[in-house]
Amino acid sequence: MSSLVERVAETITRYNMAAAGSRIGVAVSGGADSIALLRLLVQLAPARRYELEVIHVNHKLRGAESDADAEFVRAVAAGFGLRCVEATADARNSGGNVEAHARRLRYDCFARLMRENQLDRVAAGHTRSDQAETVLMRLLRGASPGGLRGIHPVTEAGVIRPLLEVDREEVRAWLQRQGAVWREDSSNSDRRFLRNRIRLDLLPALERGWNPALSKLLAQTARLAFEDSVYWREQMDRLLPAVAELGSGEAVLKLDALAALPAAVRRRLIREALGQVRGGLDGIEFEHDDRLLDLAESRRGEGSVSLPGALARRSFRLLRISRAGAATSEACPQFEIPFPVPGALGLPDGLRLGADLVRRSRDSRYNTEDPGIDWKKVRGSELFVRSWRPGDSYQPTGLEKVCKLKDLFEKARIPSWERAAWPMILCEGEIIWTERFGPAASWVATPETETALVISVTRQEK
Template structure:
């Protein structure tokens, strides 16, 4: 391929995917020392001479290959100096996790984001090619990825990474360099890495025996999947707004089984994946079987259930599903504290505040019996009472009942999910319950038409997006 044709193709990619904002001034170039990244640097060096961009070379040394890695860093620094471009080198050794390649990518990406903020970089360019795209699509397909996984390498990411060479093959990129212009990474020949076996064995076999244009076919698959995902992103966002919500005071996501089961299967699967991503931040190691187990849990006609998948604990109670981090729900959490009457107290492990305040009684002619039952009789309360979590065996006589009822029975009748019961607040005097969330005042303490000192008990939730407001009486 002629250099001018190559330049035109890369420029077309920059324009097509709007990789560089019109007001951009500084671009970071990730340079490993390999052919693709060196060609990327030389391309942008020529572009900067025409446009006035400021460039910064970014190199990460993971120290995986000892002296060879150090030599790569020196090579990149010298190249940047030759081109009169500032260079930053970071030494980021790996912890040795099971997936070294993924760990290295995560470290590099975090450092690139850091440099973008510190150096006011508008974008960071990476040297991924159509060949890398093909290898990634095939690798993910072999692991059973869905459409989102087959989207593979995106030309532009939300955090400002761009891949200008994504429409050019590795061979086309290397045609732009003279032999010896780059350094070879010996780890790229190590068959211990899955991606190397795909590059050296599987793709050549498919090219020779099935499709001479296999790289193009796989890259097209990625582009097709990316457009599908872009369409679904809006749909899933709207579904999440409608069907997913965090319980007040918790980092979790809940939805009704009825809503999930009513969705088309494709939409339900995507909503489940979205909920998982909200909890753990990504979808790595989340497989088709995990999503199907969650759908099966939601499809059960009734009852409770629980399952765990990597990084997420899913619990069903009545008609609700709750997605949370592992161990977020670990049984009852007991607390007990004294509350001054009137007064207020923050509920432990919650963003809610319980407020007991005196209210003005209405004139007898305006008293409404049913309304007054929403309050407690202040004359029957001491100067302080106990706030605690409910205990198994707790019971009280709600207004309108002739005898005491166990709270557990009321929970079942009201279909209160198991996770909400965990820190369910109760106000008590000794063994006598005065008030509890949702079910109101006990009959022995409820205000009546003749109450001279009624008190309201309200629970207010306070979060970052909402002003405090009454939740339950």
């Protein structure tokens, strides 16, 4: 085997890209890198028992030139006796960043073709030169340490990059020695695209004027950042459950637990929580991290921050991050519903109230922990469950005077986002019970009560 074949084999092994016997779809555009990738995997396939198929995605961006690329790829696949699977992902109406739009469509196609063709992996032809350009581009735009990972050797979606430790020039030189031909994409010389300006102008100028080894160093930076990310991934999986409660479309962070950790860990945990809520960190920049950290570390117990695709709200020593548009208790409409006794009732925000009539025996007629409501006082009246309203007040058992619910919330440190759907039971317009604070003093069961109405509360996991 040639030294290049050996190096690619080492890269595949180092990153555990594809096990022996894997079914691999090779993404071939017709350009030099993808043609080299295909030829290299064809040479490696017998020893590793790889089953190869060629994948070609036509974005229709260059008209007849795109169609000619597809015809060329079909011929190449046929020359190796391989099946060619084609997909069309028209990227002409991107409405913005054409490259980014085409990339999203392309990887959507890869995922679909993997499912439809029972492929274990899709191999893409990114080189170390592509890696250097990506890292430099992200540095120019402003990237977190995680962003400097650049192009990943292996993705969770099953995309692998066997050429990621080989320079573009090496690939072309190897192809020329093989007598191979490839297609040139005319859009690669279009300086309207940032990546092309970096590849054609900026990176060569930096290598000429400052450091000839810059591309190699940038790729090394990406590799170090990737190795760090593997470690931090394990740490986030371990630490996040200890400082946050994750639900559907939201995460609630416990700020006392967060404050006990080093600054670098706090920032990463907040980003991790934000990423899980949003489904990723696209569009999240350094200033957004800082605004979240400032809110978490502020001496004020209240506040909120709007972020791309998310809203963060602080209440006491909790910080809730919710996905934009996600259903929350704050967004639940106010409710007032007849309450069946005995029975159970499901309420908004996943709450369920149960009502049981408990007959007291002569020896254990009174339960000081859960005395319930004196059934004799409410029997014959229609009971209602409704949500909290500003100005609501009642006198809980054990307190000497009527209190506003808002004051009880504050004293009990109930987060502001839980209050809107806070349930209470009313009899003839009077509050006789609320969650957590229990029966009203004038309605509570006493040692003389024969039958008590006992309310149970369960919350559905989010």
